[in-house]
Amino acid sequence: MGARKPADLLFASLADASRRQLLTLLNAGAQSAPALARKLNMSRASALGHLDVLREAGWVEVACDEHGEALYSKRSQAEKLFFAECTALQTPAGPEPGDALDAQAAAWAREWPAEDVNVYLIGQRLLRLSAHIDQALKEAAASQGILPAELLLLDALLTSGPPYRQSPTQLQKPLAMTLGGITKCVSRLEQMGLVERTPDPTDGRGILVRMKPQARKILEKILSEATYGTDWVASSHMAPERRATLSSLLRELQLYADAEAARRSGEGE
Template identity: 35%
Template structure:
């Protein structure tokens, strides 16, 4: 469905979206409320759903689940030799150690990672990305970025930078 101009938007504004209709309805029904936060967070929520769909498509094309991509990409970003301790993986993926153990087991069974004894801790292990795992995560990353480029196609590079900076400001205020 193509967006239509919204009568309450200035001429230089983009066409209205579904959130504009929601805002207009709430403003009509509850003029005593400031509904402007909905303009931000409803759009963020809708974008998150679209991004989730794009990610599932990108990961699914390579036979990966989102959690598998999270672990494999953490290892890939670590740089050569593409290895991390399970504790570092827990910290980067925000899951429990028990969940990470299960994930490492499953990725090992698929041939995407391997466990090696830690060179610094006799009781510890290091999780290393295999060539097969690197191929899978690299292919998924390429597809993901192609989908994300499509999602942002309406924005100029300057608009993207401004949006990223604004979202960073919101997140650091919430997470900081």
């Protein structure tokens, strides 16, 4: 356990988007806390707090220049250890020791021996993962001054393909939102100059929502600044073929869930 501690700290310290941004900035060389704070538009105290976490985890080291100002730089040894751990994560290993959820599931199985404990575990793990995904969405949206629902709406317009426009009704399915909620998001994004409403040429009374170039820049900025959430970082640690397998299994599970929801909805009508 003791041998794992340095690597564990390296990974844990990257859970915060601001700390990942600080490390990205330090790729350019040693810099002072005030300079880093200005570039990230945060207070000096906040920058120092994040830098302290990175220093304790082993990511950065600090030295003073000839004027006595503290300069922070990335430790190459930490980066080497980090990438070595990432490589190890892609190597198939033996069975992992059980975690708290496995213990919880074992207790559940004792109470309900006739049920498949994996069905219980799948639900419990998805619940915990959904919390990570929800937090990641909030962090990514907040980094660009928009709300999570607004970020999802922009993503839905982007994935609709050129000319990146949809009717509010078309947006309902990918967003799983009410028309009122979509209208509210569109109004805010329109005020920010990120979308515009235009008449629907196929429906005299309808409108289309079109994503403007400024909105695409926001989506690009989230990726270029590496403001990735915990869920994204966690997925990147998996080998590509395992990610593909997981994606396929989750799709299968979603299809079954969608079909069951549709069946229940039909029974209620």
